[in-house]
Amino acid sequence: MILKEMKPKRGNLFIISAPSGAGKTTLAKAVLQQFRDMLYSISYTTRKPRAEEQDGVDYHFVSKQDFKKGIKKSRWAEWAEVYGNYYGTSAEFIEKSLSSGCDILLDIDVQGTLQILKCYPDCVTIFILPPSMTALRKRLEMRGSDSKAVIERRLVNARTEMAQKKMYRHIIVNEKLSEAIEELSAIFKKYRQ
Ligand code: 5GP
Numbered sequence: 001m002i003l004k005e006m007k008p009k010r011g012n013l014f015i016i017s018a019p020s021g022a023g024k025t026t027l028a029k030a031v032l033q034q035f036r037d038m039l040y041s042i043s044y045t046t047r048k049p050r051a052e053e054q055d056g057v058d059y060h061f062v063s064k065q066d067f068k069k070g071i072k073k074s075r076w077a078e079w080a081e082v083y084g085n086y087y088g089t090s091a092e093f094i095e096k097s098l099s100s101g102c103d104i105l106l107d108i109d110v111q112g113t114l115q116i117l118k119c120y121p122d123c124v125t126i127f128i129l130p131p132s133m134t135a136l137r138k139r140l141e142m143r144g145s146d147s148k149a150v151i152e153r154r155l156v157n158a159r160t161e162m163a164q165k166k167m168y169r170h171i172i173v174n175e176k177l178s179e180a181i182e183e184l185s186a187i188f189k190k191y192r193q
Contacts, residue, residue: 140155
């Protein structure tokens, strides 16, 4: 009898995007608690850490010089410049995780999603919408981490991103966090069966 080498089933690749302030990170963290075997892709960024952020947990914080070296060496599966800083996803992390059968979650913007879709057309894309532009402005102001000018820039960018929501397979309106958690969790369950 010839025993065929069993290859693990490839993992699912999930992407969530949202304008900043839509509550995406809180939502993702809450849902990941329910799916302990799902891996979160920690992005690389040249942005400075916020007060509560930890290197290697929230992001890998790197210099612009190192990030640009990464571009030359094709280290990023996708990358984008957002508000004057670079953000990117490790190509090695995605490929290693998927080929070993792990499901992964990417929290990236619309530009990044377009790049990932080219290489991974089967990825499951989810867009998180704030209940309204007024609610989004309020959340950004309450967060207290950005200047007025940065908030205005984020709101302009939010409109541009929200105009592209149709390219996503699923849309969740984050009005009530508990309901948004349930919706996101139901999407994960559907594809993970
Ligand atoms: P923030 O600076 O508020 O953490 O993130 C700003 C924006 O960058 C968010 O829309 C976030 O989704 C996006 N972002 C974070 N990591 C990545 C990444 O690796 N690639 C891309 N394309 N966008 C990212």
